Amino acid sequence: MAADVHKKKSWEVPNGSLAPGDGQHTERSESPTPGLAQGTEPGAGQEGAMFVHTRSYEDLTSPEDGAAAARSPERRRGEPAEQSSMEQISKDFSELSTQLTGMALDLEEEMRPGKEGKLEPSPQTARRDSVLSGKEEEDMTMDAWRMHRKHVFVLSEAGKPVYSRYGSEEALSSTMGVMMALVSFxxxxxxAIRSIHAADGYKVVFVRRSPLVLVAVARTRQSEQEIAHELLYIYYQILSLLTWTQLNHIFQQKQNYDLRRLLAGSERITDNLLDLMAHDPSFLMGAVRCLPLAASVRDAVSSSLQQAKAKSLVFSILLSGNQLVSLVRKKDQFLHPIDLHLLFNLISSSSSFREGEAWTPICLPKFNSSGFFHAHISYLEQEMDLCLLLVSTDREDFFTVSDCKRRFQERLRRRGVHHALQEALRTPFYSVAQVGIPDLRHFIYKSKSSGLFTSPEIEAPYVQEEEKERLLGLYQYLHSRAHNSSRPLKNIYFTGPRENLLAWVTNAFELYVCYSPLGTKAGAINAVNKLMKWIRKEEDRLFILTPQTY
Known part of the structure; x- marks a missing residue:
């Protein structure tokens, strides 16, 4: 029966169009039609999924349910216990803060009672001001500040500034006060205010996640929904450093608390996340890209990770840059793509992880927003861009988890895949020329059931950084039209002076394709058929089809 389900069968796009076919096809086909059932499209895992099952973009942006999770008396197996003691929470964050700034922040000291029993800043505050003032300042009256295409602000419900993408939060405190006044009014x-659409294409988008308010002022092709999605990433980034439990406890104790003092030194992580979202389509697609790798090599790596396990391990992740090499998870525990993106961002935002083995607390807010895991982060070798991330539930298990890394490296050498990994890292992206379609310039393909996507390297004529950003902006425009909440579209053909683009969204996959402007619509549709066949042919190299568990 299993052989029948995964049997390949040739399909052609019917009548040279993208019209949905009749019925749902359950076989894995070389060229899927829009009627193809989810789980049988190219890139779909054949033995289960690695991530939380997210059928659509809308699932990724569902409202935060951290409050419910924190109040729930039941915990999922393998999740860390909730840290109810402020002493324990302080110790956890001090470890992470030391990783980021080289100085430990004591939350109990920061929140110590004053003479009248009220919470007030400690004398240590003055020593931390130097960390806060290290951020490059831009005066909001300067033209350079106004010329930025997107500003992001985070403030507390009391109107206290928490973060600003550009400029000094202190200088922008009055502006943030006006933003909070709009929300409160x-x-x-x-x-509830969701957005303001101003002249010249400006959008002001508000996201309220108590006790924080996040605001973006943007002049881009992104829709209100996509900008709100990016603001949610910033919110989750803050939760990954503090946990939902700690964040709410702080503001319950003191509503006008200055959260910048607790987050001092982490600004570059948030800055790096915004930079990634501006250039990496992973965030737009709500999916993870895999390093192109021969299936036999990837299977050997996954098997080695699977065997180098410990009782406290929940996830073992091998990555290269922002591409996934392998992921092994504890049975019945699923990671969310957003959590994996936050882990990628944490690693890429600091070069200190290359210097040795790091042991740092990390909250995975979409998995469990109420407590910390502890992550062992290290690179396999200095000259190789391969980072191993082992996520544990036991804060005292450093040496056991470190031994897992040693056993993993031994198994890699024993299996003889070390050289193959080095070769794959020399060409981390493939060329669109490998597809063999003359007018094809670039594409993004996402398998919805696996949460993985693939795309080639961006090549000529998109060599300059401005051209790359323009191409991503066009993808953002198509994505916003396809996922418009009031009128979603399944098929879009866009013609422009420099390129033509096609978007095709089904229940099983999403495809965004960029062509030469000299092509025709009929030619583009025929090219899609060839492209889908090529993706099916190469799927075992471009995707993880057989995810492993402990």
Whole structure:
């Protein structure tokens, strides 16, 4: 029966169009039609999924349920216990803060009672001001500050500044106060502000996640929904450093608490996340890209990770840059793509992880926002861009987890895949020329059931950074039209002076393709058929089809 399910069968796009076929095809086909059932498209895992099952973009942006998770008396197996003691929470964050800034922040000291029992800043505050003032300042009256295409602000419900993408938070405190006044004014009328659309294409988008308010002012092709999605990433980034439990406890104790003092030194992580979202389509697609790798090599790596396990391990992840090489998870425990993106961002934002073995607390907010895991982060070798991330539930298990890394490296050498990994790292991206379609310039393909996507290296004529950003902007435009909440589209053909683009969204996959401007619509549709056949042919190299568990 299993052989029948995975049997390949040739399909052609019917009548040279992208019209949905009749019925749902359950076989794995070389060229899927829009009626193809989810789980049988190219890139779909054949033996289960690695990530939380997210059928659509809308699933990725579902409202935060951290409050419910924190109040729930039941915990999923393998999740870390909730840290109810402020002493324990302080110790956890001090470890992470030391990793980021070289100085430990004591939350208990920061929140110590004053003479009248009120919470007030400690004398250590003055020593931390130097960390806060290290951020490059831009005056909001300067033209350079106004010319940025996107600003991001985070503030507390009391109007206290928490983060600003550009400029000094202190200088922008009055501006953030106005933002909070807008939010409060509409809430007093039992309403909520979501966005403001101004002249010249400016959008002001608000996201309320108590006790924080996140605001973006953007002049891009992104929709309101996509900008809100990026703001949620910033919110989850803050939770990954503090946990939802700790964040709420702080503001319950002191509503006008200055959260910047606790987050001092982590600004570059948030800055790096915003930079990644501006250039990496992973965030737009809500999916993870795999390093192109021969299936036999990837299977050997995954098997080695699987065997180098410990009782406290929940996830073992091998990555290269922002591409996934292998992921092994504890049975019945699923990672969310957003959590994996945050882990990628943490590693890419600091070069200190290359210097040795790091043991740092990390919250995975989409998995469990109420407590910390502890992550062992290290590179296999200095000259290889391969980072091993081992996520444990036991804060005292460093040496056991470190031994897992040693056993993993031994198994890699024993299996003889070390050289193959080095070869794969020399060409971490493939060329669009390998597809063999003359007018094809670039594409992004996402398998919805696996949460993985693939795309070639961006090549000529998109060599300059401005051209790469323009191409991503066009993809953002197509994505926003396809996922418009009031009128979603399944098929889009866009013609422009420099290129033509096609978007095709089904229940099973999403495909965004960029062509030469000299092509025709009929030629583009025929090219899609050839492209889907090529992806099916190469799927075992471009995707992880057989995810492993402990």
């Amino acid at each position: 509409l809430e007093a009328e039992k309403n």
